[in-house]
Amino acid sequence: MSVLRKLSLVEKYLTLAHGYKQSFASQLLDKVHVIGCCGCWSQQKRTLIYQGPQATPKYKVLRETDIYLNEEIKDDDPVVQRLYKGIKKQERGALAEGITLVESTHPKKKAQAQVLLSKVLLYLRERDAHSLHGSFGSSFRIGLSGPPGAGKSTFIEAMGKHLTSEGHRVAVLAVDPSSRTSGGSLLGDKTRMPLLSVDSHAYIRPSPSSGTLGGVTRNTNEAIVLCEGSGYDVILVETVGVGQSEVAVADMVDMFCLLIPPAGGDELQGLKKGIVELADLVVVNKSDGDLLPAARIIQSEYMSALKFIRKRSKNWNPLVLRISSKTKDGIPELWLKMCEFKQVMLAVTEFQKKREDQLKIWMWSSIKDNIMDIFTRHPSVQAQKDELEHLVTSRIMTPGFAADILLKKFMYHGEEDVKHLLETQSKHKQ
Missing domain, CATH: 3.40.50.300 (P-loop containing nucleotide triphosphate hydrolases)
Known part of the structure; x- marks a missing residue:
C-alpha cells in the first residue's frame, strides 16, 4: 500500500471518528494508528509512520512529559539539546539561534523547532507551578x-x-x-x-x-x-x-x-x-x-x-x-x-484565561499555515494546477470550481471524483 493511500485511509477514519461518540471513535481509531509524521511533504521525502491494529499506544509520550515529539527528531537531538540548555542559561546567542530556527521553513529545522518549543513550554509550565504569581503570571x-x-x-x-x-x-x-x-x-x-x-x-x-x-x-x-x-x-x-x-x-x-x-x-x-x-x-x-x-x-x-x-x-x-x-x-x-x-x-x-485562548489561537493559526503549505506542495495538486490555472484564465472554468477540484484531488487523491466534476461542468456549458 502506498504512503499516500495509507494517509487517505487515516484521514477517512479520523473524519468518521470525529462525529461519533467516544466509544465508537476509539474503535475506529484502533484500526489505524498514526504515531508521527516526518514533517516533510516535499516530493523527495514523504514518510508516514504507520502501524496496524496491534499498535499501542495511540500517542507517543517520552519520559512522561506529555510532549508529542516528531518521529524524525529525537528528544536528544544535539541541536535541540544545545539550544535548550543555552536558552535556560539565558544565553543571548542561543536565544537568537532558537528564534532563527523557529523562523526557518526547512522541513528538518521546522521539526527541530517544534521539539525545542515543546521542551521550553514544559520548562515554563514547571517554572510557573512554583511561581508566586501563579500560572502564566511570571511574564x-x-x-x-x-x-x-x-x-x-x-x-x-x-x-x-x-x-x-x-x-x-x-x-x-x-x-x-x-x-x-x-x-x-x-x-x-x-x-x-x-x-x-x-x-x-x-x-x-x-x-x-x-x-x-x-x-x-x-x-x-x-x-x-x-x-x-x-x-x-x-x-x-x-x-x-x-x-x-x-x-x-x-x-x-x-x-x-x-x-x-x-x-x-x-x-x-x-x-x-x-x-x-x-x-x-x-x-x-x-x-x-x-x-x-x-x-x-x-x-x-x-x-x-x-x-x-x-x-x-x-x-x-x-x-x-x-x-x-x-x-x-x-x-x-x-x-x-x-x-x-x-x-x-x-x-x-x-x-490566565487569555493565555489559554492564546494557545488555542496559536494552534489553529498553525493549522491554517501548515495546511496551505502541505496543499501547495501536494503531488496531486502540483500535477493538476497548471491545467486548471489555464482553464480559469481562459474563462472556461470559474476560480471557485477549480478550487473545488484541487481540494478533491488533495483530499481523496483519486481521479474519479475529479473526472465527474469535469463532466458535470461540461454538461452545464452545453
Whole structure:
C-alpha cells in the first residue's frame, strides 16, 4: 500500500471518528494508528509512520512529559539539546539561534523547532507551578501598534530603559514590513533604539513580516515563548504599524496598547472601530513642546470615543494617557497603569484565561499555515494546477470550481471524483 493511500485511509477514519461518540471513535481509531509524521511533504521525502491494529499506544509520550515529539527528531537531538540548555542559561546567542530556527521553513529545522518549543513550554509550565504569581503570571506580554510616525520605536526604547532600571529583563520583538516584490526587509528597528540595544538586560529581535497580515510575523508566538524561556519577564511586541487592520498582535499578548501621535489628522479617527476597540490602553505620544495642546485635544477626543465602544473586558475600562518618549514624562505612570491592569486581570483569572485562548489561537493559526503549505506542495495538486490555472484564465472554468477540484484531488487523491466534476461542468456549458 502506498504512503499516500495509507494517509487517505487515516484521514477517512479520523473524519468518521470525529462525529461519533467516544466509544465508537476509539474503535475506529484502533484500526489505524498514526504515531508521527516526518514533517516533510516535499516530493523527495514523504514518510508516514504507520502501524496496524496491534499498535499501542495511540500517542507517543517520552519520559512522561506529555510532549508529542516528531518521529524524525529525537528528544536528544544535539541541536535541540544545545539550544535548550543555552536558552535556560539565558544565553543571548542561543536565544537568537532558537528564534532563527523557529523562523526557518526547512522541513528538518521546522521539526527541530517544534521539539525545542515543546521542551521550553514544559520548562515554563514547571517554572510557573512554583511561581508566586501563579500560572502564566511570571511574564507580561504587551503588544504595541499604531500608525507610522507615532514614535513606536522611540517609545519602546524609553519604556525599555525604564523597565531595565527597575530590574526587569525586557525582550523586544519588532516586526518590519517586507517588500512584496523582492521579499526583503530593512530590519532597521534595532538601529532606532541605540541605548536599549546595548543594555545587557534587554534583547531586541527585528523580524520581517514576510507577507503575513496582522502586523506580526508567522512565528511571533514561538519567539515569545523562547524569550520567556530565556528569563525575559516583559515582552514588547511591536507591529509593522500600517493601519487599522494590524490587530493580530492582540491575540498574542496580555495587554494591547495603541500608540497615536497628536494632530494625526481626521478627528473621527477616535470613532473608528477595529483597532481602537481592541486597545486596553490608548497612549498619546509626543506630548511635549508645541504639540502639547494638540495632544490634550486628541486625548479628550479618544476619551469621548471610548465611551461609545464596547469594552473587551467588564473588569477594565480602557484609559487614554499622554506621554513623551523624548522627555520621559508619563513613562513611569504608564507602567504603573500597565501593572494595575495585570493585577486586576490576575485577580479575576481573566489573565490566565487569555493565555489559554492564546494557545488555542496559536494552534489553529498553525493549522491554517501548515495546511496551505502541505496543499501547495501536494503531488496531486502540483500535477493538476497548471491545467486548471489555464482553464480559469481562459474563462472556461470559474476560480471557485477549480478550487473545488484541487481540494478533491488533495483530499481523496483519486481521479474519479475529479473526472465527474469535469463532466458535470461540461454538461452545464452545453
